[in-house]
Amino acid sequence: MLKIGHVLLLEDVNQKEGDTYKCKVVDLDADTIWIDLPKNMITERTKLLKTSTKLTAQVIIEENNLYLFHTEVLGKANKEIPMLCLHNPGKEEMKKIQRRQFVRIETAIDLSLSFPQSQLRFASISKNFSAGGCAVLLPDGILLKEKEVGEGIFVLPMQDGSFHYLQLPFVVKRIWKKDNLTFASVQFSDVEEYDERHITRFCFERQLAYKKKGLLKK
Structure with a gap:
């Protein structure tokens, strides 16, 4: 369902007026999602989110359907590029956003x-x-x-x-x-x-x- 190359929009669930970050999936398996360092949607500065930060994520997959899921930061690594590791909740925990629930x-x-x-x-x-x-x-x-x-x-x-x-x-x-x-x-x-x-x-x-x-x- 989720694939390498998909773009995620991330928001910290514990910040009522928190910023939104954009990132890309660079690797994943059954339990983890590896992303490049998220960029602030307004300032375009990269953000190294702390381990255990709880997030909501939005992603468009499966022929332009929008999905939302909850995740958290598990850690970081420097491989070919600096990356963050997120929990992969799996397909069952990804909620499809119905069109009438979508933002106006x-x-x-x-x-x-x-x-x-x-x-x-x-x-x-x-x-x-x-x-x-x-x-x-x-x-x-x-x-x-x-x-x-x-x-x-x-x-x-x-x-x-x-x-x-x-x-x-x-x-x-x-x-x-x-x-x-x-x-x-x-x-x-x-x-x-x-x-x-x-x-x-x-x-x-x-x-x-x-x-x-x-x-x-x-």
């Missing part, structure tokens, strides 16, 4: 929405985005109703420079205003597994990038 990211992506019943169609941007839905900025003159159903095309810009175009059905859950702007919260419905994997990857990449810039608070 404040981000503006291009989208186009259509509503068969009211025959409305318009292009706009999102205020935020998650695997469960998003908030959409409504252009002037666009009037929607709660519980109205529609379909949208959502453009996800990925970290590698590619774009994924998702065609997703949704239902309008709430209409609200902020700073003289009108937004609609929409909830995705009947999302295919293929699309769900791309959404998870997109949110994970944005979360990682925001933490690196110090823009994402816990």
